[in-house]
Amino acid sequence: MTVTGASALRRMADFDLTEPQRQVRAAVREFAEREILxxxxxxERDGVYPREIIGRLAPLGFLAPMIPESYGGSFSDVLTYGIVCEELARVDWVVASAxxxxxxxxxxxxxxxGTSEQKQRWLPLLATGEILASACLTEPAGGTDLASMKTRATRIDGGWELSGSKVFISHAAEAGVFLVAATMDPNLGHRGVTMFLVDPSVDGIKVSPLPMRTxxxxxxxxxxxxxxxxxxxxLLGEVGGGFPILGTALDTGRFSVAARCVGQAQRALDLTLPYAMDRRAFGQPIGGFQMVxxxxxxxxxxxxxARALVYRLGRMKDAGVERCSMEASMAKLLASEAATQNALDAIQVHGGYGFSSEYEVGRLLLEAKTLEIGEGTSELHRKLIAEFGLGIR
Ligand SMILES: Cc1cc2nc3c(=O)[nH]c(=O)nc-3n(C[C@H](O)[C@H](O)[C@H](O)COP(=O)(O)OP(=O)(O)OC[C@H]3O[C@@H](n4cnc5c(N)ncnc54)[C@H](O)[C@@H]3O)c2cc1C
Structure with a gap:
């Protein structure tokens, strides 16, 4: 059988997936293209958060692939979860991010x-889409240096008092639970960081929109x-035990962000291939020019x-490798830079139309670039990878 260009690309992406994983990819892609795209x-033009669409992911099993069925999730292997994130991000950054x-x-x-009470309280709500979640980590004075956070957690009778500010918090206005990092004492550095699960409706929390360019x-x-x-x-985990929780959360977080980057890189490519064959210059499709x-x-x-690194990371996690921090940094770094560069190249091939609001590629660029910043900047990941390599971490 002749393998055409498009089927060769599909064959490569799907080559070593199981049949159920291929089916998940096809189902998510079909839903995403039909319902989300x-x-x-x-x-984006109206600044409307896609809350209703996110709710529709739950019955399809796309909302909670990492939450066990006993809590209402659709528990899958980690690689399948990555494929869900990849395919959602291929059409919408926000839905994939949620x-x-x-x-x-x-x-x-x-x-x-979490305690069993915390699991019973929050996981079914997250799995069914009744509530969404936000992670409140970054502060106005810095996001990379998390050990220097200023948000204070002070012990009071029967609980804790939280004071401080967080910035760039995705989904915050829609979330029904905040994962909050705070410090008992900034002088303690990472040993002071403690995690909390907070109901956003409690007194004293104010969510204010942060004007963004994208x-x-x-x-x-x-x-x-x-x-x-x-x-x-x-209180989530131990007092002062926030850093190990953050380490685990970001380890899985970076896997899903990397998978989302693969989806965005793929979208830029998918939009560019037909454009290059349709658009003509000097009497021929621009796809015939060597520089294109x-x-x-x-x-x-x-x-x-990028996909190969991300899928291998997913398989390592599925094989039970507990922490894959270096591999997570490698996948996140490479995939986020691939997404940005693909968006840039897509714009170049689209010429002036790359900036037209009729075409997606211009929007993809800033959205991809955010993924080089969130959950660890490229600089941080290069530093981590080098330190692992040098044996000083
Ligand atoms: C669209 C978007 C959504 C986000 N969503 C969330 C969210 O939901 N929750 C959340 O908590 N945060 C979120 N963030 C914040 C994001 O995680 C932070 O922006 C990121 O961690 C970087 O922190 P910063 O912006 O304070 O930059 P800084 O930490 O101030 O860094 C500024 C620059 O200095 C560099 N730098 C810092 N330290 C070093 C070093 N040691 N070596 C070399 N270079 C260094 C950085 O790489 C960067 O280039 C989001 C950001 C964006 C853009």
Whole structure:
């Protein structure tokens, strides 16, 4: 049988997946293209958060692939979860991010470190989509250096008082649970960091929109904690035990972000291939010019290299390797830079139309670039990878 260009690309992406994993990819892609894609540009223009669409993921099993069935989730292997994130991100950053935050950052932290009461309280709500989640980590004075956070957790009778501010918090206005990192004493560094599960409706929490150049439909926000009182049941894990929780959460978080980057890189490629064959210059399709072909070749190679790293990371996690921090940094670094570079190349091949609001590729660029910043900047990941390699971490 002749393998055409398109089927060769599909064969590579699906080559070593199991049949159920291929079926999940096909089902998520079909849903995403039919139900989500037609809404994205309008949501972005109007600043409308896609809450209703996210709710529709639950009955299909796409909302909670990391939450066990006993809590109402659709528990899958880690690689399948990555494929869900990849395919959702291929059409919408925000929907994919909602799944990734709820499963990786918040759901996994509750599963691994929560009491049985916390699991019973929060996981079924997250799994059914009744509530969404936000992770409140970054502060106005810095996100990379988390050990220097300023948000204070002060012991009071029967619980804790939280005071401080967090910035760039995705989904905050829609969330029904916040995973909050705070310090008992900034002088303690990472040993002072403690995690809490907080109901956003309690007194003293204010969510204010943070004007952004991109992702208007995400409603990225600042979250202020003004002497917020929570009881002991809000404490996640040990007092001062926040860093190991963050380590586990970000380890899985970086896997899902990397998978989302593969989806975005793939989308830029999928939009560019037909454009290059349709658009004509000097009497021929621009795809016939070697300099355009060079970009397309690089886009294909980047996407597949990133996908290979991400899928291998998923398989390592499925094989039970507990912490894969170096591999997570490698996958996140390579995939996020691939997504940005593919968006740049896609714009170049689209010429002036790359900036037209009629075409997706311009929007993809800033959205991809955010993924080089969130859950660890490229600089941080290069530092971590080098330190692992040098044996000083
Ligand atoms: C769209 C979007 C959504 C986000 N969503 C969330 C969210 O839901 N929850 C949340 O908590 N945060 C969120 N963030 C915040 C994100 O995690 C932080 O922006 C990120 O961690 C970087 O922190 P910072 O912006 O404070 O930059 P800084 O930490 O101030 O860093 C600034 C620059 O200095 C560099 N730098 C810092 N330290 C070093 C070093 N040691 N070596 C070399 N270079 C260094 C950085 O790489 C960066 O280039 C989001 C951000 C964006 C853009």
């Amino acid at each position: 037609p809404t994205v540009e309008q949501h 799944v990734s935050v709820a499963n990786s950052l918040v759901g996994t932290s509750i599963l691994k470190f 992702l208007q439909r995400d409603n990225v926000a600042e979250v202020h904690f003004d002497d917020v009182r929570v009881d002991d049941k809000a 072909q060079q970009k397309i070749a690089d886009m294909i190679c980047r996407t597949e290299a």
